[in-house]
Amino acid sequence: MLPSYFFAHGAPSIVLEDNKYTNLLKHFKKDTPRPKAIVLFSAHWEEPVQTVSAAETYETIYDFGGFQDELYRMTYPAKSDLKLVEQIQLLFTKHGIGNVRNEKRGLDHGAWSVLKLLYPDADIPVIALSVNRHLPNEQQYQIGKALAELREQDVLIIGSGGTVHNLGRLNWRSQGVDEWAEQFDTWLQSKIESWDMESLFQYRELAPNAHAAVPTNEHFIPLLLAMGTGDANRKAELLHRSYQYGNLSLSCWQFN
Template sequence: MIPSYFFAHGAPSIVLEDNEYTKLLKEFKDRTPRPKAIILFSAHWEETVQTVGAAATYDTIYDFGGFQDELYQMMYPAHSDRVVVEQIQNLFTQHGVKSVRDEQRGLDHGAWAVLKLLYPDADIPVVALSVNRDLPNEQQYEIGKALAELREQDVLIIGSGGTVHNLRKLNWRSEDIDGWAEQFDNWIESKVEAWDTEALFQYRGLAPYAGEAVPTNEHFIPLLLAMGAGDVNRKAKLLHRSYQYGNLSLSCWQFN
């Protein structure tokens, strides 16, 4: 059974960078069984109804500005998989999750920047999935859990976001790490490793500096989705954690 994963996607320029985190992502395909398809929840695709990407070939969305020209030339022409789309929607229906298809939308940078590091040849089918910031955390977890059985069919489930994501507090020239960001992530780490979902669902009222770390929750949601997909065995492993620009977290969680 392939584990599910949470990847922080950081700034869009991460796809051009060479550091310990991007090294981990680039080596991922060499140490992980090749999946038959990839399901990816992106923090940058928000819908009020769970939406399932079904484009024949995805366009590449450049949903950012002010970065290197090279980024705007990159493409990730992956295609969806209608069989997997059907399986996803059937599972959602079985678990009481309403879903719709979108056959037009491309891949935003929360999806393609991560995928280009993981599988640069874009030769594995991808089913992009939206997130809904208005749902309670318990329901986010259940959405991921609804798809867990697909892991037994060699489908890789990924949540792409960031545990600490506050663009207003970034220091673009800083090489230091803000203590409040570390304290929040330390709390998250302890609760995820203990699989303390009760505390995680209430993180906003319990975790230190939650307001600073998660001013809006769309980037945190993919962690709960990926964790839900790992509910069968409830084993979590932090593979990496570092920071960009003082407090933008780059973390990778594996859920077996």
């Protein structure tokens, strides 16, 4: 059974960078059995109803501005898998999760920037899934849990977001780490490793500096979704954590 993962996707330019975090992602396929498909929740796709992508071949969405020209020439023409789309929709329906299919939307940078580092050849089917910031945290977890059995079918499930993601507080010239960001991630690590979902569901009230770290929750949701897929075993491992621009966290969690 494949583990599931949470990957921070950082700034769009991460796909051009060479550091410890990007090296981890670039070597991922060497250390992980090749999946038959990838299911990815992206923080940059928000819908009021759980939506499942089903484009025959995905266009690449450049949902950012002001970055290197090279980024706007990159593509990730992965294909979908309609049988897997149908299975995902059946699983959601079985667990009482309303869902719809989208056959037109491409892959946003929350999806393709990570996938470009993990599997640059775009030769593995991809199913992108939306997030809904207005659902309770408990329900986010249950959405991930509904897909847990896909891991037994060699499907790689990924949540792509960021635990500390506050664009208004970035320091583009900083080489250090803001203490408030590190304090939040340290608290988060202790709760994830102990699988303390009661505290995690109440992170905004309990975690230090939560409102600074998570001013809006769309980037945090993919963590809860990914954790939900690991509910049966409840084993978490932090594979990497670093920071850019003072407080933008780059973390990778594995859920077995």
